[in-house]
Amino acid sequence: MNYIDFISEFLKRSPFLPKKDSIITGTNGLYGEVETSYRILSHWSLLIKESKIGKDGVVGFIDLFLNEFENHDLEVGPFKARDSLTKDTSNGLIGTAWNIEGIVSVIELCRMYSLTEYRDAEATLLKMIRDIYNHYNYSLSDCNWPNVVEPDGKRLGLDRTFNHQLWFAASKYQSYKLLASNEPLEDVSHFINNLHVNQKTNHVGTIYHTLGTYPHYHKTFIKRLISRAYRVDMVQKEYGYHGFNLLAFVRLYNDGKKEILGRIVESLKVTKTDNFRTNQENNRYGSSYNPVGLEIAVAISYTSFDNPDILFWINHHFSNHFDETIFQFKNSNDLPTLNARLYELTYINKETKNILQYNVSENLWSFK
Secondary structure (H helix, E strand, O other): OEHHHHHHHHHHHOOOOOEOOEOOOOOOHHHOOOEOHHHHHHHHHHHHHOOOOHHHHHHHHHHHHHHHHOOOOOOOOOOOOEOOOOOOOOOOOHHHHHHHHHHHHHHHHHHHOOOOOHHHHHHHHHHHHHHHHOOOOOEOOOOEOOOOEOOOOOEOOOOOEHHHHHHHHHHHHHHHHHHOOOOOOHHHHHHHHOHHHHOOEOOOOOEOOEOOOOOHHHHHHHHHHHOHHHHHHHHHHHHHHHHHHHHHHHHHHHOOOHHHHHHHHHHHHHHHOHHHHHOOOOOOOOOOOOOHHHHHHHHHHOOOOOOHHHHHHHHHHHHHHEEOOOOEEOOOOOHHHHHHHHHHHHHOOHHHHHHEEEEOOOOEEEEO
16 A cells, blocks of 8 residues: 555554544643644645545645634634633643645645635635734844734733744745745744754753743753753653654755755764664554654654655554554544644655555555
8 A cells, every 4th residue: 555545544444533423622632721723724734645545635624724814814813723721722832823724735735736716715814823913023122922812812921832933834834935936034044044042952862842041941951950850851851852843844844945854863863872763652642642753753754755764653653543444543541642743644745655565464554
């Protein structure tokens, strides 16, 4: 079974594929927050784009996507991501980053199937992107987007999570290729040019979870020195989120930021160590929520499309979480999200896609 056939069969058999009157949302993995439909629809849109679902299936999904996404007035604020009594409901910057990723994907679907005029879909979706970004200002002095914005338009403080800021940059860069391909994106370019400021690594070589700027990095670094429990938990989190950062680098690289390749290569070094692989086992921030194996495989594919480590990492994820008898991912407290996050594999190098094959009886990926 080749890559496209696998994706198509996965969609065909998945009980989590969003359908009219049946959108099964997740709980943001281990965080246990009931999520709205926007994230899950965005993830599935990339899988649909890679499948043989056919034009009727695509039309049905576009209808569902538009019906959900048009429910909120984006001139007021961005989409709601989650229910929470203690945190923001837009899920920092990452909620918006995922939504933009999905909107761009659906625009590409419309173009693939000559549906840009259907329900005025492309114009509607492009306006959504513009309306969303009207809410976010960039700070040149701080090298970040300094405000989380709530669905009601309320401006909150900084999202200091590095991967959230990075994914926001990747989604904005990707979307502006559709909005204004000839306009320079000064904020994204400034953020990327200052990655040496924003991105730090911890003592084991994984990417530091917090922005590297003062005082955010310094406060958390001191807290790690004071509290062993906090330090151990954050290092585990950084093992679990390292691949997620790599995937954002891949997105930027794919969309034209070729200078990112060196950062991908450098960030992959730690993944070759026994310590990194050992710390993926029973890591609550790892594969049961963040599909680390898929993310690292994708990143490796841009350094060498047929590197055997690609298979190691894909099979790492599948051996731990995929049930080939029912074509579903398992062993997670958030099955809807884990299954939808197969979409991350769609970013793998096209040359790698062409040689990937899946053996159902052995639950094993190999190269042709």
